[in-house]
Amino acid sequence: MRDPTIDLVVEKRIEITRAYLSDLAAMLADGDQIKTGKRGRPPQRRNRHVQIADAIAMLVVDADLNPTRSHVERRLRTPSACSIVTAALAQLGEHLDERTVEGIWDQHRRWALDLARAFYGIIRDELRIIRDPEGRPMR
Numbered sequence: 001m002r003d004p005t006i007d008l009v010v011e012k013r014i015e016i017t018r019a020y021l022s023d024l025a026a027m028l029a030d031g032d033q034i035k036t037g038k039r040g041r042p043p044q045r046r047n048r049h050v051q052i053a054d055a056i057a058m059l060v061v062d063a064d065l066n067p068t069r070s071h072v073e074r075r076l077r078t079p080s081a082c083s084i085v086t087a088a089l090a091q092l093g094e095h096l097d098e099r100t101v102e103g104i105w106d107q108h109r110r111w112a113l114d115l116a117r118a119f120y121g122i123i124r125d126e127l128r129i130i131r132d133p134e135g136r137p138m139r
Helices: 004-029 043-062 071-076 081-091 098-118 120-127
Strands: none
Touching: 004 043, 004 081, 043 081, 043 098, 081 098
């Protein structure tokens, strides 16, 4: 049987991620666009994918979660960064499959992790990620 306190921590992380994604969406809706030199996908979709990868990287770096989970972990409902971002997106009305979010992570993970590590202190302070009394990320 699962520990009910884990569910509370996961719910809090989903809430934080949802707020993070909605803040980024509002910022980019004001006209800030990520420029790409390539033809193809419209910039709105690329911008949203960058936001999703950034949210996953934030959870990987700050909450020390695995970015993805195996088939066994899915059956056990072990949370991963992608599963939390998928749940947050669903609360925002964007219904993406967890596999789709994992695909977005695979495309953007290298730079997203570097960026999250570089700005770890800024992101952590602004979002006030859940911490125990000693200041360590809760798992």
